[in-house]
Amino acid sequence: MVVASVALSSLVLDHSVTGRVVTILAAGLLVATAVTRLLKGRRTEADLLRSLMDESRSQSILLNDIENHVDTVFWTCTPDFQHLLHVSKAFERMWQMPMSALIGDDSAWQRRVHVDDVGPLHDAMRIAIRDGIYMQSSFRLVMPDATIKWVRVDAYPVTDAHGRVERYVSVCVDVTEERRRLTQLDYLAHVDSLTHLANRKSMMDALSKACGETAAFALLFIDVDRFKLLNDTVGHMAADRLLRIIGRRIRKVLPEASVVARPGGDEFTAILPGLWSEDELGRICGRLTKVVEYPIKSGQQGLELSLSVGIALFPDHGHTREALLTSADTAMYAAKRAGRNTWRIFGAAEKNDLTRNRLEQELGSAFRNGQFSLHYQPQICLRTRKVIGVEALLRWNHPVRGFVSPAEFVPLLEHAGLILPVGDWVVAQATEALSELHRLGYPLSMSINVSAVQFRDTSIQDAIATNLRFHGLRGESLVVEITESILMDRSEAVQHALNAIRDMQVGIALDDFGTGFSSLSYLAKFRPEALKLDKSFVDDIEDDAVALTIVQGVIDLAHRLGVHVLAEGVEREGQLQLLEEAGCDSIQGYLVGRPVPFADLIVQLALEPATSASAGEHHSRA
Template sequence: MQVNSGAHYGHLLSGFLTRSASWLAWLMAVFLGGYVIGLLIPDSGFNLFVDGWLASLLKLSLVAVCWVAVVRKRSVSRVRVGARGLERFRHLELLLTAAAVSIIAIVDSYSLWMLIWGTRIFPQVSEVGYFLFFALMLAVLVIIVRRQLRGMVWSVVLDSAIGALGAASVLAVLLGPMASALDAAGANAAITAAVAYPLFDLLLVAVVVALTTSQGPVAGRRWILLVLGLLVFTSTGLVFALLETRYVLGTPLDAGWAVGLALIAVWADTSSRPDLVQNNSTNGLAALALPAVSTAAGLGVLLLASQTSVPPMAVGLAAATLALAAVPLVSRQVALRRQSTTDELTGLPNRRALYAGVLGRLADDKSRNRALLLLDLDRFKEVNDSLGHDAGDRLLVQVGRRLQGGLRPGDLLARLGGDEFAILLEHTDQVEAEAVAGRLRATLADPFTLEGISLQTSASIGIALYPDHGDDLTALLRKADMAMYKAKATHSGHHVYRNTDNRHGDARLRTLQELRLALTRDQLVLHYQPKICLKTGFVAGVEALVRWNHPERGLLFPDQFLTLVEEAGLMHALTQEVLRKALDQSVLWSAQGRTLTVAVNLSASSLIDSDLPERVGTMLSARGLPPTALMLEITEDFLMVDRDRARDILTRLRASGIKISVDDFGTGYSSLAYLRDLPIDELKLDQSFVFPMADDARAAALVASTIDLAHGLGLKMVAEGVENSVAYDELVRYGCDFAQGYFMSRPISAEALDEWLTARQSAAARP
């Protein structure tokens, strides 16, 4: 194994510097403690040990801590990139801080030792040194503010600005008496400059405090040392400026500079540690408190200004604070108004905006021909059930974008809710409205990509014309809705409202309500069609077929209500009811000694339920039935739309012992690939291939080859729609495994099936 020597060296150096920094920090703390204690002890004034040697050692340790932090940060950066070279130095503030502390240490030491040696002191050296210190720390604060602002949302930036202005207004009030005192004392330009230098840092400190508060407790702990250090250092400088003519070296005031620099040095040390955890999580209470406190401070300054003399700058800053604080209130009102007319998910106008827009357009010009299109996605519930509601939401967003791109600038598109969209077309007659509907459906026909799956969807569109079908939006929506459901029922894609649709719409709504009641009042019944083993003639199983025992219309077959079940999103409930009844009947047959496998059809919307295997397994276990008691029949359409999900669900079902059958084989998008890849037990050849066998040699050859294909893949073959003995005998000759059809038995109730089975057994027992 090859070792990166540069990275290894960097790790060693980083460890050494970490250990060195630890004892340097302790040494600095010892020097600082001794120096402060020495200043607090009453004496005659200047003390060579405390004010000379101890002060010098303290400054030296401060400089050492800062520069070790710089070098350590550099070594950490080298370790991160290994032998490729030094990473660009990201924390420039550490380098500037070390330079600033070094300059202060140099100019203070120069002044101190010139005083001790009795040599002439050049005050310009101190002035330049302190100016450079404040300039460098100003740059440090600018870097911090810039880094903090990067990536922050505008509301946090706004709160921080409010906090900074509020703090600055209070600071300006507090500095007013100080400025007056300087004027009264006849301060010269040097003293004024000495006061002016820290003011910029104090202002930026206010900004850092604002950003720190808005960024939360972790950020606060990171910057608190720097903020406190600068506050202590600059405050000491301001007091010194006021007392310059009465200042005496060796007094407790000197401790302020030392403590301030020590806090800055400790901040530099902690910022350079590689294990420093950075977390920008926001403290909600602090974020809310910051603008509130700052606004109160600004208001307080203005109230104070009405009662006494306050510097104009303080008044201006307070006024700016209140003005900025009002921005969120105004923007919130604008946002609320926008939200009330905007769909939150897609960003399109919502139902309220549609009503307002249509009302305004009709008021402007009632003579124009217009068309209202109501668009509803087909089988959208399947997307939610299979991929989750998040994927469904993303699909709606993409659909909205495509629809918007397919319309003219003057047309109005709105999302009404769910997967329904409304489109108002201006200057449009029936021909053009149908053309637009066709274009929109073609636009949505291109595949969408969700969760890495290429998904195709379609839409049904109902069209109502203004003013022919209504003179207000309510009437147009109602008739477009009826036309849309007519389009769904006929699979025509789009449909223009006709007067006969009104009766159909009323009947549909009534049937839908009755269907909901049927699911709760046990009106659904199952009929069973036997599946005969062609080799033995025995009944191998039955297929459960749902019927609706309508209280007024009698027994209804699936083609009379299943489409409505799908449209209303009731397929899941219907499937659960069919499974429950079929398995309950299987328990009764088992108690009678009949071993029959019950086959239940599953629609695509039921099969894409990821919890289906567990739910079916629970139903079997609760009834004490073996998995072989149930067979699930699926269609080719589902297998071809989402093969990965099909493989997952079918594999889990097969692993539990449940048999899988492909219904209506040959009528969908047949593909040998899914026969090879998916866990399937049998194929059910559609009756459209079986019916013409007796009279069509090509149909018979196709059936024979399909049976051979199934056997070659290790699958059983079931022939549906066996109507006569000729087809039955031919299937036996071709080696087909099972058969269903009217020749053996129609689908009949469980009671009738018991009688049929008993009669069949009796006939078989007779010699």
């Protein structure tokens, strides 16, 4: 009686049985309450006996009703699960097997258990027998009409006064509907609802599993070219239909063992197990790019699409799912830059792209964390061999890579939109250093590089004016180096900035002269204070007569226009002599001084106190 009550309470708590059962329980509760009242009323023993007999009949009716009307199967068996002691009538409804089948064959119920579930069920039984513990297991029943029914069994040990298991009381519940809902939820959690391919979660799980094994595989990152424009043109519903068609076509042309997914938007991925040669991947990608060559109808028009594919190989291009996805994505963008409708395998060029992307992502924190600094390179007058100025050069001391080349990170500053705040910081630092040089008795000029982006923003002149005023510096002690592209930019903003800087008496030097597409007419009209010969010209003047002739001609032309000439990248004594003979005014390069931190510059100047000249000598026109 106690066991039945425990099983029944478990049933009600776990499975919310029908209202009929609740009514029966309520009746049982009323009987128990009546007994309690009889005891409290101190009736005669005959009354008490009669009441107990009524209670027994009521509970017998309760158990009989449970047997006949509740679809949960109750049974008791020996501690070894070999012999059934009692089975409720619901067995016939759940198992679709007559009770008579159990007479003489206590294991007959197992004939309905799915063959794949017999082993796990027996394992659970063996553990329960060995440890004398509660057991729960789920298994499938195969009905006579081949339909499947999921059943969950909970088996509770009943022990004697010494703690030995006397029998097991089991409760079997039909959980088919619950399993169906779980299967549906699992499907929704792992499948893209639009294309019915694997979704992002499923793809990431598959990638993690593949990376955890040693077998090689290829990861393809597939992107529909110009899909946003298409989406805006045909509308979201038509675009979704196109994605479904593309997804089906991609799945059709890839190897059967591939895991194809749509992580989101117009992107698809595919994991191709195995070791693939470049030729094999080329053929596969060729089939992929052709799947959209056949026009896809949208309304009355046929839409022509294309795909760009990036490929990463495990383990060559990454050991983790994140690294592989990044490599494949980088290769895909390389395919787009190559003209779209093609494919690329992650290689040296893509690795450089990836490095640039990572550096660009780190620029903001690098600036905030003080990883940027200025180094200063001396500029020497060839006539007097004295230091007449220094150029402030931006440096990035990366915590892992060390010093990063300015040619590598300065364009990234512009692309990331950080050139303006960094540029303002450079002006502030350089003018502070210039003020300190003058305070220490070194009346040198300070050259700073300014990008075209800063000129177009027009805030550069405000930064220069503010810092000159703050440090009490004269404008002619500062030189702004610009590229030929700025000189040729006739926009109002750039011209206004150039004129404003000149009005402050700040010198302007034309940097990297000869490497761009400058016009001599612009040089004649603008007439900068200084012209800097690019290192590429200086490198060859010892061995190339044409290069020397060009340098001589540029120096002569500049002097006729009243422009000071400074040669960059001077590294050998022979170059210095030829430049001096050509009439070059000043030089800058490793031969006469490398870029150094400000403290080291001061030490160098202090060791040769007589080598510095006034700032005005830098700007004097020949």
